[in-house]
Amino acid sequence: MSNTSTTTMIQVEQLSKTFTLHNQGGIQLPILNNVDLQISAGQCTVLHGESGSGKSTLLRTLYANYLPSSGAIHVRHQGDMLDLATATSHELLDVRRHTIGYVSQFLRVIPRVSTLDVVKQPLKERGVADDEAEARATLLLQQLNIPERLWSLAPSTFSGGEQQRVNIARGFIQNYPILLLDEPTASLDQKNSEVVVQLIKNALAKNIAVVGIFHDSQVRNAVADHVFSVNENSLHSTQINDQPVALNH
Ligand SMILES: Nc1ncnc2c1ncn2[C@@H]1O[C@H](COP(=O)(O)OP(=O)(O)OP(=O)(O)O)[C@@H](O)[C@H]1O
Numbered sequence: 279m280s281n282t283s284t285t286t287m288i289q290v291e292q293l294s295k296t297f298t299l300h301n302q303g304g305i306q307l308p309i310l311n312n313v314d315l316q317i318s319a320g321q322c323t324v325l326h327g328e329s330g331s332g333k334s335t336l337l338r339t340l341y342a343n344y345l346p347s348s349g350a351i352h353v354r355h356q357g358d359m360l361d362l363a364t365a366t367s368h369e370l371l372d373v374r375r376h377t378i379g380y381v382s383q384f385l386r387v388i389p390r391v392s393t394l395d396v397v398k399q400p401l402k403e404r405g406v407a408d409d410e411a412e413a414r415a416t417l418l419l420q421q422l423n424i425p426e427r428l429w430s431l432a433p434s435t436f437s438g439g440e441q442q443r444v445n446i447a448r449g450f451i452q453n454y455p456i457l458l459l460d461e462p463t464a465s466l467d468q469k470n471s472e473v474v475v476q477l478i479k480n481a482l483a484k485n486i487a488v489v490g491i492f493h494d495s496q497v498r499n500a501v502a503d504h505v506f507s508v509n510e511n512s513l514h515s516t517q518i519n520d521q522p523v524a525l526n527h
Contacts, residue, residue, distance in 0.1 A: 286354065287456050287487040288317035288340060293349035295332070295339055309335050312349070313511055319455070320485040322478065322501045324492060327508035333491045336508060337458050340489065341380045342370045353377060354455070375403060380458045381449035383465075385441040387434040393419070394429045397447045404452070411451075418447035422473055438465040450477050457481055459490035463497050475500045 295310040309332040317323050325333040338344050342362045351362040355377045360369060394415055401411040419429060422443040433444045442465045463471040478488055478501045492498040506513045
């Protein structure tokens with residue numbers, strides 16, 4: 279599943295994140311402590327660790343949802359390395375438009391916006407012609423088994439699994455060089471999980487760097503090139519003689 283490219287797409291250095299609970303007496307919650315991590319093009323890095331260890335916090339910090347307390351997150355953005363910890367808000371928006379895609383577990387639904395438009399939006403924002411955006415959205419919705427009768431409806435009334443698939447279609451519609459996936463198969467049945475595995479493999483074949491959290495061990499083992507253990511702050515390869523190593527928790 280990986281190719282030979284080793285272009286570094288994200289270099290995390292000594293990243294720490296402490297939450298301060300301002301409405302609870304200013305209590306400090308240290309979550310990430312001096313994390314070092316390198317993410318390469320064309321490879322899938324899985325964040326692993328027990329519940330509450332900080333996997334989602336790390337993923338969100340890589341998307342600049344959270345500002346690091348200290349350390350650096352150097353991202354390859356349009357040929358240069360940009361530190362998200364010190365980037366301007368304008369630069370962060372540009373990174374999100376062109377370089378990093380993020381698929382959260384839950385779709386943020388906008389009332390009255392159709393499924394097709396929700397999926398097309400990232401391409402439209404980049405000025406891609408409507409017929410091209412529509413063709414790509416249609417293909418992804420078909421692949422993800424969203425019935426055509428739902429495409430013109432706003433996804434607010436959809437089931438959890440349908441909403442998650444719309445969100446995945448939206449995340450995969452553009453070939454972001456870096457794709458962050460937070461439990462993309464959490465609400466999906468096996469058939470649709472397999473579609474997501476295939477989409478991830480296709481992305482890796484296009485040299486996209488994927489970072490994900492997958493509680494489903496089958497999905498994790500099917501896509502992981504490396505596992506980053508958030509508890510131990512260590513990165514290890516999962517490939518031994520081309521056989522992924524099973525992680526049982
Ligand atoms: N915005 C926030 N403010 C305060 N504390 C937070 C915030 N986000 C996360 N935390 C805390 O950080 C810790 C790590 O949470 P996080 O969601 O990153 O864990 P996780 O490893 O993804 O867990 P799970 O596998 O259960 O989803 C938790 O104790 C959580 O309560």
